[in-house]
Amino acid sequence: MKRRTILAIAGLFAFGLGGAGPAHAADIKIGAQVPTSGSEAPYGIDMLNAIRMAADQINAKGGLLGEKISILPGDSACDPQAAVNAASKLVSENITGVVGGYCSGATLPTLKVYGDAHVPFVITASNSTELIGANPGNAFMINSTGFDQVKTAVALFKAKGIKTLSIINEGDAYSANLAQLTRKAWEKMGNKVVDYEVVSKGQQDFSPVVTRIRERHPDAVFWTAYYADGALLIKQLRQGGYTGMIALGDGNNSPKLFQLAGAAAEGVYCFSNPTANFLPAAKTFIADYQKQFHQPPGPYSALSYDGMMLMAHAIKVAGSTDKMKIIAALKATHAFPGIAGPISFTKENTLARSNFVVLLGKGGQWTLYTGPGAPAAP
Amino acid sequence: MSAGGGGAGEAAVGVQRSERSIRKGAGMALLLLVLLLVPRFANNYYLEVLSEAWLYVLLCLGLNIVVGFAGLLDLGYAAFFAVGAYTAGIVTIRLGQSFWLSLPIAVVTATLAGVIIGGPTLRLRSDYLAIVTLGFGEMVRITVRNLAITGGASGLVGIERPHLFGYALHSIGAFYYVFLLLAVLGIVASHRLENSRIGRAWKYVRSDEDAARAMGINHAAVKLAAYALGAIFAAIGGCFYATKMTAISPETFTFNQSLLILLGVVLGGRGKIPGVILGALVIVIFPELFRDVGSMRMLVFAVSLLLIMLFRPAGIWPERWR
Numbered sequence: 001m002k003r004r005t006i007l008a009i010a011g012l013f014a015f016g017l018g019g020a021g022p023a024h025a026a027d028i029k030i031g032a033q034v035p036t037s038g039s040e041a042p043y044g045i046d047m048l049n050a051i052r053m054a055a056d057q058i059n060a061k062g063g064l065l066g067e068k069i070s071i072l073p074g075d076s077a078c079d080p081q082a083a084v085n086a087a088s089k090l091v092s093e094n095i096t097g098v099v100g101g102y103c104s105g106a107t108l109p110t111l112k113v114y115g116d117a118h119v120p121f122v123i124t125a126s127n128s129t130e131l132i133g134a135n136p137g138n139a140f141m142i143n144s145t146g147f148d149q150v151k152t153a154v155a156l157f158k159a160k161g162i163k164t165l166s167i168i169n170e171g172d173a174y175s176a177n178l179a180q181l182t183r184k185a186w187e188k189m190g191n192k193v194v195d196y197e198v199v200s201k202g203q204q205d206f207s208p209v210v211t212r213i214r215e216r217h218p219d220a221v222f223w224t225a226y227y228a229d230g231a232l233l234i235k236q237l238r239q240g241g242y243t244g245m246i247a248l249g250d251g252n253n254s255p256k257l258f259q260l261a262g263a264a265a266e267g268v269y270c271f272s273n274p275t276a277n278f279l280p281a282a283k284t285f286i287a288d289y290q291k292q293f294h295q296p297p298g299p300y301s302a303l304s305y306d307g308m309m310l311m312a313h314a315i316k317v318a319g320s321t322d323k324m325k326i327i328a329a330l331k332a333t334h335a336f337p338g339i340a341g342p343i344s345f346t347k348e349n350t351l352a353r354s355n356f357v358v359l360l361g362k363g364g365q366w367t368l369y370t371g372p373g374a375p376a377a378p
Numbered sequence: 379m380s381a382g383g384g385g386a387g388e389a390a391v392g393v394q395r396s397e398r399s400i401r402k403g404a405g406m407a408l409l410l411l412v413l414l415l416v417p418r419f420a421n422n423y424y425l426e427v428l429s430e431a432w433l434y435v436l437l438c439l440g441l442n443i444v445v446g447f448a449g450l451l452d453l454g455y456a457a458f459f460a461v462g463a464y465t466a467g468i469v470t471i472r473l474g475q476s477f478w479l480s481l482p483i484a485v486v487t488a489t490l491a492g493v494i495i496g497g498p499t500l501r502l503r504s505d506y507l508a509i510v511t512l513g514f515g516e517m518v519r520i521t522v523r524n525l526a527i528t529g530g531a532s533g534l535v536g537i538e539r540p541h542l543f544g545y546a547l548h549s550i551g552a553f554y555y556v557f558l559l560l561a562v563l564g565i566v567a568s569h570r571l572e573n574s575r576i577g578r579a580w581k582y583v584r585s586d587e588d589a590a591r592a593m594g595i596n597h598a599a600v601k602l603a604a605y606a607l608g609a610i611f612a613a614i615g616g617c618f619y620a621t622k623m624t625a626i627s628p629e630t631f632t633f634n635q636s637l638l639i640l641l642g643v644v645l646g647g648r649g650k651i652p653g654v655i656l657g658a659l660v661i662v663i664f665p666e667l668f669r670d671v672g673s674m675r676m677l678v679f680a681v682s683l684l685l686i687m688l689f690r691p692a693g694i695w696p697e698r699w700r
Contacts, residue, residue, distance in 0.1 A: 037676045075669060080623060080630060085426055085666060088550070092423035108535070109623050130532055134625070169531070171523045172629055176531030198523065198531070 027070040028063075028321060030055065030311060031090035031119075033083070033100040033110065034304075039202070039228060040078045042256070044102055046298025047125065048073055051099050053292055054308035064312055065320070076110070078103040087113040095119060096321045097314075099307040102300065104128030105173035111139055120314065120326045124307035125300040127250075127273075128177045132348050138323075140330050141350045142310065142343055143273050143303055148354035149250060150181045152271050152375055154189065156358055157220060159373025160245060166195035166218040168209060168233065170225035178224040178249050194218050199229070206233050210240035219244055226251035231260030238264040245269065250356070253299040258364045270359040270366060274340045276302040278357060278368045282339045306338035413558060417551040425554045429622070431662040432557035433615055436564040438642040438658040439651065440611025443568070445640065446649035446697070447577060448604035449584030451508040454495070454515025455639050458609040460631035461491050462616025464522055467534035467626055472527055477540035480617050488613030489606045491518075496605035500598050503587075515636050523628040533627030537620050553622050560618065561655075564611060568651050571607065580604055581649075645686060647693025656694050660686070 032051045034044035048071075055069040063069065072093060074086035083106035090098060091113060098114060101107040101123035108130060114121045115136030123131070127143045157165065165186055169179035176198070183193050194216045197209050213221060221237065221244065223230045230252045237246065246268045248257075253272040258265050276282040276289070276297045285305060289297045311326075313336060318325035331349070335342040344352040360369040417425060437459060444452045462484045469480035495514045499507050522528040529535070540547050547553060571577050579600045582590040591597050620626050638661055646657020664682055668675045686694060 075675060080625070080627070081430060082665075084623070085423070085430065086669075088426040089423040089669065092421040105533075105627055105629055109625055112624065128532075130535060134535060171531040173532045173627055180530075 027068050028065070028315065029070055029072055029093060029095045030308070031072050031074050031087075031093075031095040031098040031100070033074045033076050033086060033090065033098050033107075034102055035078045035106070036073060036075045038077045038079070040103060040226070042254070043125070043298060043300060044076075046301045047100055047102060047304040049293050050289065050297060050301035050304040051308045053289060054305045054312070056292075057288075058309075058312050064315055069312065074098075074100075076100075076103065076106045078106050080106050080109045083107065083110050084113055086110075091117045091119060096323065097122070097311045097326060099304065099311055100124060101126040103172075103174065104131055104177070107131060108134055108173070111135055114138055118323045118327070120311070120323060120330055122307040122311050122330070124303045126174075128174050129181070130173060130177065132350060135349060137349070138327050139349060140310075140333075140345060142307055142338070142340075143300075144351050144353075144355045146178050146181050148356050149178060149271050150185050151354065152356040152358065153182055153222065153247065154185050155375065156247070156269065156271075156373040157186070157191075158189075160220070162191075162219040162245065164192045164194045164216075164218040164220075166197070166213055166216065166221045167193055168197040168199060168221065168223050168225075170201045170229065171198045172201065172225070174251070175225035175249065179222075182222060182224070199225075201225070201229065203229060204232065206236045207240070209233070210236050210242065213237065213242055214240060217242075217244070220247055221245070222247045222249070223252070224249040227254045227257045228260070231257045231265070234261045234268060235264045247271070250299075253359060253366060255296070255365060258361070265361040266363075268361040269369065270361070271356055272299065272359050272366075273303060273355050274357055275299045275366075276339070277366075278359075279339055279341075285339050302340045303338075306340050306343065309338065310336055310343060410562075414555075417554050422550050425550045427663065427666050429550065429554050429557045431659050432554075432561040433619060434639070434642060434658040434662050435561040435655050436557075436615045437612055437639050438646070438654045439561075439564045439568045440608045440615070441639050442608075442643050442648060442651070442654045443571065443580075443611070444604050444608040445643050446654065447572060447580040447584070448601060449580075450499075450601065450604065451504065451511070452605075452608070452636075453508050453512040453633070453640065454518070454636055455511075455608070455612060456631045456633070456635035457495075457515040457518035458488055458491055458612035459616045459619070459635065459639075460518055460522060460628075461488050461609070462613030463620040463626045463630070464528050464534070464616075465613065466617040466620040467529075467537050468527060470538045470621075471534050471536065477538060477617075477621055481614065484613040484617050485610050488609040491613075492606035492609035493602055496602040500601055512633065512636075515631075515633060519628050519631050522631075529627075531628065533625060533629075534620075535625045537624045537626070539624065540621055547621070553618075556618055560615065565651060565655065567611075572651065576600065576603055641683070645683065645693060647696035649697035650693070650695055653693050653695030653697070660694070 032048050034047045035041055036044050052071050055071050058064055059068050074090045076083035076086050087110040097120040099122045102125040104126040107126040111134050115138050121139040123139055123141045125143055127145045129146050167179045167183055169175035186193055223233055230248055248270040250272045252270050253275055276286050282302055314326050314329040317329040334344050341355055346352050358369040358374045359366040441455045444450050465484040465487050466480040469475050470477050499510050523531050579595050583597055583600055587597055642657040642661045643654055647653030665679050668678045671678050
């Protein structure tokens with residue numbers, strides 16, 4: 001009995017330690033901080049794939065500064081402590097830079113870890129406005145922040161003649177931030193938020209919310225959290241007889257939403273950063289991605305690909321792996337041609353333009369909405 | 379850590395005993411020396427993980443007072459952790475006071491919270507008690523998520539790093555020592571409590587509450603003391619967690635957090651201090667060991683927990699019932 005236990009534990013340890021092969025010492029090591037476990041893992045793996053693909057393409061063309069890029073994944077699990085552990089591990093492995101960052105709440109405490117080590121960090125998904133103030137100067141956000149999303153949302157509501165709004169979030173830093181900003185902007189325009197709800201992550205039964213919404217019958221419902229729970233909410237709202245407009249935040253741009261919500265997702269709007277299938281410049285990117293991973297790219301794949309390419313560009317401009325020089329090169333980025341549009345930074349290291357688009361659920365998938373209230377193309 | 383208690387009369391036994399306790403003491407001292415020297419050799423990643431491990435040693439020992447010693451199932455322990463963390467956040471950010479002031483305040487608020495949860499549940503046992511504590515844990519989390527003073531859903535950002543004798547606690551190396559010290563204090567306190575009058579009373583109430591009451595043990599006071607002391611352990615851990623992370627949000631104090639700490643206690647062997655320490659180390663270090671496995675990490679972790687529970691149903695290092 002005892003020996004078996006010891007054997008079992010020893011076996012586990014051996015399995016744990018003997019996992020992935022280490023990177024070659026001479027490589028330029030780039031960390032990929034994304035969630036590869038937990039509820040957000042599908043998004044994280046989409047991002048990791050795109051970062052890997054970018055690195056592979058650079059390596060195939062002879063690498064960077066004569067060396068190969070190797071990608072070290074760091075699982076943030078969408079949790080602050082796990083993210084700090086992952087970040088510290090990446091720093092201890094002497095990475096030259098980090099690309100990624102998903103779940104603003106988990107990205108926030110890692111800013112200091114990378115900041116203390118002066119590691120350049122290109123944030124490709126997290127876009128809570130909390131990140132701006134906490135940035136020690138080494139992080140660069142290539143995804144538009146919540147401010148831009150609110151502008152897009154409010155413009156669409158106005159064009160659609162919406163007067164009363166219900167806003168539902170999950171109480172995490174990202175979805176609550178977006179909900180609060182929307183409420184502020186909406187009420188400032190003299191409109192009403194008749195219902196403001198905070199639900200729990202992973203909640204299965206939204207019937208209290210649906211009942212309240214039917215009572216107060218807002219013109220539109222705005223869900224600011226992620227797609228897995230959002231799909232259930234849409235389904236239950238439509239089953240409950242709600243016929244008004246439903247709009248979703250940028251965490252809902254996933255084909256999986258249609259698998260989960262079915263016909264209820266038809267006619268639903270979604271604000272999103274530009275995903276590959278709506279970008280004219282991304283045709284080859286989609287084909288390459290499909291070929292390498294046998295699935296279509298995810299919502300943050302295009303931005304993550306851009307993030308890796310931008311990092312490589314900055315290393316090339318810096319001419320060395322000197323981190324301070326790379327940070328300076330990132331700061332000086334001007335109209336870098338990403339597949340999601342040109343990248344330049346504001347003084348606060350955020351993307352200098354809004355990259356949000358409006359999507360419409362049609363025929364079991366997201367399509368680009370170009371009707372009244374849609375933002376102008378970049 | 380039995381004191382060299384051999385009387386002069388039983389010379390042979392006494393010598394043997396004191397020899398063993400000397401050897402044990404020497405082993406402990408050596409282990410402590412090694413742990414103190416770790417920051418000289420280890421990189422930041424190892425220090426980060428070990429600091430987290432020491433924090434969970436403290437948390438698990440605190441919960442062990444409630445679950446292990448007093449035998450009260452608690453599914454909302456993360457609430458006390460949250461009380462400590464938010465006390466530190468509010469004292470430093472909202473009130474602009476020194477971090478050190480938050481420690482005594484956290485002790486007071488945690489005691490209050492412990493009595494608030496302990497009071498109404500005195501008459502509840504087993505599953506009923508578990509459900510009430512679960513509800514309490516969720517109440518605290520949802521309250522801090524909706525109050526303005528706790529920063530709502532975004533939590534509190536920008537908690538000051540404390541100074542000690544003019545030296546700023548800033549690097550992970552410094553926090554390693556802080557958490558190691560907390561863990562050691564937690565171990566010593568647990569030991570003293572276990573072997574004290576109240577420790578014996580806890581075990582008596584755990585074994586047979588009615589018999590204990592018949593023998594004149596004030597079961598209400600004893601149970602409340604268990605909740606309050608357990609809460610204080612968590613609150614002090616929470617204060618230092620808040621200042622280390624510099625940002626706290628309600629997401630950290632979910633039911634999963636309570637469950638993880640309970641897992642550490644049950645996995646290690648509830649009621650047995652070395653067992654609980656081992657359990658805490660397992661729940662922190664195993665997921666990190668499996669980091670290289672990639673996306674299968676949590677699956678491997680879960681399987682390893684299942685294996686441990688299959689082969690060691692009473693915990694890795696269970697308590698011997700006397």
